Amino acid sequence: MVKPVCLVIPPSCFLLDERVFMSLGVLRVAAVLERAGVPVEILDLSGIMNYEEAVRFHARHFSGWTYGITATTPQMPAVARIVSVLREQIGLRLILGGPHVTLVHAAFKKGAARAGEALSRLKEMFDVLVAGDGEGAIFAAVAVEAPRLIDADDPKGPYFLTDARYESLPWAARHLVDVRSYHYSIDGVPALSMIAQLGCPFACAFCGGRESPMLRRIRTRSTESIVAEMAHLHEAYGVRGLMFYDDELNVNRQVVELMDAIAAMGIDWHLRGFVKAELFTDRQAEAMYRAGFRWLLVGFESGSPRVLENINKKATREDNTRCLRTARRHGLKVKALMSLGHAGESLRTVQDTEDWLLEERPDDFDATVITTYPGTPYYDRAVETTPGIWTYTARSGDRLHACETDFQGEAVYYKGIPGQYKSFVFTDHLSADEIVALRDCLEADVRRQLGVPFNAGAPGVRYEASMGMLPGHILRRSMTDHEQQRLLDWEPIPDFCGD
Numbered sequence: 001m002v003k004p005v006c007l008v009i010p011p012s013c014f015l016l017d018e019r020v021f022m023s024l025g026v027l028r029v030a031a032v033l034e035r036a037g038v039p040v041e042i043l044d045l046s047g048i049m050n051y052e053e054a055v056r057f058h059a060r061h062f063s064g065w066t067y068g069i070t071a072t073t074p075q076m077p078a079v080a081r082i083v084s085v086l087r088e089q090i091g092l093r094l095i096l097g098g099p100h101v102t103l104v105h106a107a108f109k110k111g112a113a114r115a116g117e118a119l120s121r122l123k124e125m126f127d128v129l130v131a132g133d134g135e136g137a138i139f140a141a142v143a144v145e146a147p148r149l150i151d152a153d154d155p156k157g158p159y160f161l162t163d164a165r166y167e168s169l170p171w172a173a174r175h176l177v178d179v180r181s182y183h184y185s186i187d188g189v190p191a192l193s194m195i196a197q198l199g200c201p202f203a204c205a206f207c208g209g210r211e212s213p214m215l216r217r218i219r220t221r222s223t224e225s226i227v228a229e230m231a232h233l234h235e236a237y238g239v240r241g242l243m244f245y246d247d248e249l250n251v252n253r254q255v256v257e258l259m260d261a262i263a264a265m266g267i268d269w270h271l272r273g274f275v276k277a278e279l280f281t282d283r284q285a286e287a288m289y290r291a292g293f294r295w296l297l298v299g300f301e302s303g304s305p306r307v308l309e310n311i312n313k314k315a316t317r318e319d320n321t322r323c324l325r326t327a328r329r330h331g332l333k334v335k336a337l338m339s340l341g342h343a344g345e346s347l348r349t350v351q352d353t354e355d356w357l358l359e360e361r362p363d364d365f366d367a368t369v370i371t372t373y374p375g376t377p378y379y380d381r382a383v384e385t386t387p388g389i390w391t392y393t394a395r396s397g398d399r400l401h402a403c404e405t406d407f408q409g410e411a412v413y414y415k416g417i418p419g420q421y422k423s424f425v426f427t428d429h430l431s432a433d434e435i436v437a438l439r440d441c442l443e444a445d446v447r448r449q450l451g452v453p454f455n456a457g458a459p460g461v462r463y464e465a466s467m468g469m470l471p472g473h474i475l476r477r478s479m480t481d482h483e484q485q486r487l488l489d490w491e492p493i494p495d496f497c498g499d
Helices: 024-035 051-061 073-086 099-109 115-125 134-142 163-168 223-237 255-263 282-291 305-310 317-329 347-360 432-450 481-488
Strands: 005-009 040-044 066-070 093-097 128-132 149-152 189-194 241-244 270-274 293-301 333-340 364-369 383-386 389-393 399-403 425-427 475-477
Touching: 005 024, 024 040, 024 066, 024 134, 040 051, 051 073, 066 073, 066 134, 073 093, 073 099, 093 099, 093 115, 093 134, 099 115, 099 128, 115 128, 128 134, 134 149, 189 223, 189 270, 223 255, 255 282, 282 293, 282 317, 293 317, 305 347, 317 333, 317 347, 333 347, 333 432, 347 432, 364 432, 425 432
Parallel strands: 005 040, 005 066, 066 093, 093 128, 128 149, 189 241, 241 270, 270 293, 293 333, 333 364
Antiparallel strands: 040 475, 383 389, 389 399, 399 425
């Protein structure tokens, strides 16, 4: 009998609401295992306050011996606590995959000064590390004689996803999480998330994965495959809303063709997704609105031409303005994604950002403080200028300084609950505390003047065992074909707006 594999989604305690978007990457790995006949359990700890108790309960009753954990960098402190609980049981194999290990390994291969020590610490914590695409590498990771590190981030290697391999993947195993416990909507219409393509080819200095082929190279699948998954989600879960979590939809040269195919489905979609400002055109905007897109998210980042140049954004302030106005002309609402704390940031550049937001009046916006994660040029190309301080220098000569941080001990993140986060970066003009204060003031001023409400949060919930079992919103197992069909026959989620 094949032993089950448990895949763990760790909590993201720093977010306002953890039950918004489910972790699709690990659910694709689960789908690949299921297709190969390997039973899978998903331990979904999103939004669980006492998650260590849930992990301990599962480990005591688990019939398998392999745990695979996915993690972003700010999830690593929670992951360290999960690992500590799992090590209470003898004979378990612990695998780490996901963005954090991929970024650390990519930084290590590029010779980043700090990455070697970070990678060594991960090797001490885990039995197997998977860097890169996990859908094929998972079988090597669960094998009896698994290597300590599997490099699935090598385009010439056997595990890297080509377009053909990406096309052949099964859809994410959403049936292994409690879909109804996730709550996301687009203009009042219940929505799920999906990914149509992988990778972003740009080289923004603050962005993770610029040295990682898995995150840098575009991998696409056919229009037919994307539309088929959309139809499946509509039929299986009764949703008409979808958030496309592709890095930038319009880096795909066939984006208009895709929009035409979506429009031809005849479904009243409410869609949302990311676009790259300087690539956005009237033709794309018209096609996207006709397909059902109602919201676009654009990483404008800054209203300062100096900062935009320093971060290698490629889009100018004028490009950003044109993009926003093009979207508005075609009935598309825009959420402007802004960030503070870049090389050269000063009182003047922060004011430039606030002025641009007030001039162009996006429908929504986000303002975050930059963190220098492994795998970003800010991290990988920094040098230690004084003990514990690492400095990145832009081509202009402007500098960004970052404090040495323990990613496994402290939740270092760029976005979280105001008043409960701090900056780990500072510039020649602004201290870390000043950057946080300016961010908070900018957000308050712009939201007040534009009439944009603050984002609502949702408190975590406590795990409570019921009848000696983990509840269904925490643990789900692979099902028989009959059980899966029963799940697909459930009553669709009603529209929040009642239409």
